[in-house]
Amino acid sequence: MALCTPDWLLERIALGELPSDALAAARAKLEQEPHGAARLARLESDSRETLARHPPESVSREVARRLRTAQLQANAAPQPERQGWHGWSLSMPVAASLVLLFLSAQQDVVESPSLLPVRVELLETVGIKGDARLLVYRQDAGAPELLSDHTPARTGDLLQLSYISGGHRHGVVVSVDGRGAVTLHHPTTLVGPTKLQSGDAVSLTHSYELDDAPGFERFFLVTSDSPLDVGSVLEAARLLARHPTEASIRPLPLPGTLAQTSFTLEKVP
Structure with a gap:
């Protein structure tokens, strides 16, 4: 049975983000799939509705308001490292980037053969409670191995x-x-729900294969009691990723009203 076009590729087709030859081939394959054209039409319709609900002018004003609030908070008192941003400040060019990010509705996921998510069985972890945090397991032929922060x-x-x-x-x-790439793990798309399940540890529905990027791979969990703007978190990650040395130790440049925690793996040959 032929595989249907995955959602991540469907989004790239809708946005025209593939090389011309690859785009033509992907569109041709999609047209041969049952309901392929309908899936593409629904995605394009959803994008238009999102833009209609959030005009560029209102997005720009909200981004500017949030930036002013964050800067006032930073000037009023130093923030703990897990919640604030040390040494760098956000400016209006960042606001412009956020607006462009929202308008383009791109999913900032590194999509190469080594990074495409692989469907796996959910791991069951019970009896673990406390502050919001990430758990990272390494899967091999045996039982999954629970890793510690800064594990090679x-x-x-x-x-x-x-x-x-x-x-x-x-x-x-x-x-x-360490190469400056940014990957979105939850939700899986920019417009996906950010709701978290409560209670014991919850496994994401896809595994993640490390590529050959040098230095480190650092995972962030940003939490809030209100729905989060996925695009703003991705933009903060992009800003941090531009400076690999800082990216390995600094928090994401987000408002102090958002909590964040991270987990780092040290890449070795």
Whole structure:
């Protein structure tokens, strides 16, 4: 049975983000699939509705308001490292980037053969409670191995991510690596729900294979009691990823009203 076009590729087709030859081939394959044209039409319709609900002018004003609030908070008192941003400030060019990000509605996920999510069985982890945090398992032929922060890891390691909500209702999981790439893990799309499940550790529904990016792979869990703007979290991760040395130790440049925690793997040959 032929495989249907995955959602991540469908989004790239809708946005025209593939090379011309690849785009033509992907569209041709989609047209041969049952309901392929209807899936593409629904996605394009959803994008138009999103833009209609959030005009560029209102998005720009809201971004500017949030930036002013964050800067006032930073000037009033230093923020703890897990919640604030040290040494750098956000400016209006960042606001412009956020607007462009929202308008383009792109999913900032690194999509290469080594990074495409692989469907795996959910890991069951019970009896773990406390603050919001990430759990990272390494999968091999035996039982999954629960890793510690700063554990050495290698290209090809297959990871399973889990989170503990710590009572927070919403969250976004992203990662940055030593090459400056940013990957979205939860939700799986920019417009996906950010709701977290409460209670014991919850495994994300896809595993993640490490590529050959040098230095590190760092995962962030950003939590809130209100729905999160996935695009803003991705933009913060992009800003941080531009400076690999900082990206390995600094928090995401987000408002102090959002909590965040991270988990780092040290890449070794």
